[in-house]
Amino acid sequence: MERITARYYIETPYAVEKAAAVLAGEQSSGTFVAVPGETEELKNQFAAQVEHIEHLETVSEPAIPGASSPDGSYRRAMVDVSWSVENFGHNLPTLVSTLQGNLYEITQFTGLKLMDIHFPESYANSYRGPRFGIDGCRSLTGVTSGRPLLGTIIKPSVGLTPAQTAEIVDTLAQAGIDFIKDDELMTSTANSRFEDRVDAVMRVINRHADRTGKKVMYAFNISDELEPMLRKYEYVLQAGGTCAMISLNSVGLTGAKRICDLGELAIHGHRNGWGMLNRHPLLGIEFPAYQKLWRLAGVDQLHVNGIQNKFWESDDSVVRSIASCLDPAPLGKPVLPVVSSGQWGGQAFETYRRTQTTDLLYMAGGGIMAHPGGPAAGVTALQQAWEGAVTGLKLEDAARQYKEFRQSVEKFGKLQFSRA
């Protein structure tokens, strides 16, 4: 029978083998004590198995509190555990409860992080994955190849009226932007009812599309409870929109999959809350595992932060995340990495140098909106930055060559987000 394998980075005050066995027992047929009915036959079919242990360093302080070590040592290891798909079939919430459930609470661990998941072949037959992905988003925006899709986030994030939002969209569309989105804080506010904003924005986008043949992709934030979220999706579709955004950690896998299954709009997955899941080195989940779950749900675009971002995440981590989005496994379809957070174009050079890809949605919110020449000049500066990066210019050369990009460098180039 096919099995799902999960890799965990663990820390335990006890023997690694014993702690791993507790994890496997607790997360399948067992509990803290042998129970009647847990026969050998039942265990053979349903017990999780520890497949591999790689011992790592031993430390004298626990990574997270909650248990003390009898000998003052905390042992770290990489542990692979497998489950038969018979335990849950193709049920994403139960998969998550199994791979990411109570095991985080077991006292045998003073650290536990889900690093990666390996899915069996049958998953590729049961989940469509991203309906649009990279190619679909390129064709919806008319950005063939050779450069990333360039986008922005409407800022101020909340507070603008639909008319004000539409006015900015008009300027951005005129300047040749590919993608615009609501901020994750914005769905419906007292002064910007969702439907009114869709009407006002789509009037502008459709008008530009009729004139130029290029339809700007606007990701309307439909995040909500299920019924209103479905109604919002339909509203965007009827207005001629091509994309909807959801805050993944807020709507959950079930909500995300329900939305993605509709398959008519590209789905922009915002991962706000990521720090809560990942920031501690020995707690939570790593991006290679995280992105596979959302890819199974069918998300087309997924946030990865950005090089020299305004948050805590390191450039190495961002580069790894981009690579895991572009890896076609497990469903044979990559998801479009969304580079966003403190971007203004200057990071295009290092992003391209380190990833050698333009299969990105590269977004600058403040970096476009606060350009000294206004948002239109901000769009131009981003286009210039990527043209420079892809043609092999250095940032300084591009700044000499392009006026709008030079203004960005003058304004944003001094910003340094301090990180450990």
Ligand SMILES: O=C(O)[C@H](O)COP(=O)(O)O
């Ligand atoms: O939702 C996002 O991606 C952020 O609001 C990014 O905004 P910034 O480009 O101004 O950092």
Ligand SMILES: [Mg+2]
């Ligand atoms: Mg935001």
